[in-house]
Amino acid sequence: MIALGCDQAGYELKQVIMKHLEDRGLEYKDYGSYSSEPVDYPIYGKKVAQAIVDGECDRGILICGTGIGISIAANKVKGIRAAVCSDCFSAEATRLHNDANILAFGARVVGPGLAEKIVDVFLDTEFSGVERHKRRVDMIED
Numbered sequence: 001m002i003a004l005g006c007d008q009a010g011y012e013l014k015q016v017i018m019k020h021l022e023d024r025g026l027e028y029k030d031y032g033s034y035s036s037e038p039v040d041y042p043i044y045g046k047k048v049a050q051a052i053v054d055g056e057c058d059r060g061i062l063i064c065g066t067g068i069g070i071s072i073a074a075n076k077v078k079g080i081r082a083a084v085c086s087d088c089f090s091a092e093a094t095r096l097h098n099d100a101n102i103l104a105f106g107a108r109v110v111g112p113g114l115a116e117k118i119v120d121v122f123l124d125t126e127f128s129g130v131e132r133h134k135r136r137v138d139m140i141e142d
Contacts, residue, residue: 002028002123003057005044006107007070010063011036013107013115017061020116026123029057045073049080052101060102061119071104081140086110088121095125097133098140 002021006014011033021028031047033039041064048060060082064070067084074082082102083094086109094100103122105115127133 001057002026003031003048003051003060004028004062005031005048005060005070006033006063007041007044007065008033008036008038009065010070010107013063013110013112016112017063017115017119020119024120041070042073045070045082046077048102049074049077049082053077053079058101059123061122062102062104063107064104065108066106067104067109068106071102074102074104079141081137085118085122087114088117091118091121092125095122096128097136099127099133099137 004014031051032044045062048062051057052060062070062074071082071084074080080102081098081100082104083098083100084104085091085094086105091103105118
């Protein structure tokens with residue numbers, strides 16, 4: 001299960017991502033926001049992060065204007081490794097090397113077509129498990 005969250009800037013792109021996930025046959029849970037009315041992004045970053053920590057969802061996708069603010073909010077939750085990615089290479093690397101559990105991106109930075117590709121790479125890439133990467137992820141968790 002994939003947790004989704006956004007602020008008002010990310011609302012429209014979140015709709016595109018939800019349709020894309022449905023087309024792929026992937027289950028998701030939408031933690032808001034539910035309109036393009038102004039909201040505080042830390043609320044939704046925390047909701048998605050908490051859903052992952054609580055085991056309700058396996059991974060998350062967060063969207064705000066740049067992806068930065070909402071990822072900072074999510075990273076305040078112990079056990080979360082949220083990464084802002086605006087390209088497929090970074091999305092793949094953060095899964096392979098950092099075992100990131102949340103993908104964040106900016107609706108004002110990434111267009112719908114690229115966002116779908118970034119989501120696919122993030123969701124389809126597993127953590128490498130290479131010892132040096134595992135050691136570093138463990139250091140982050142400690």
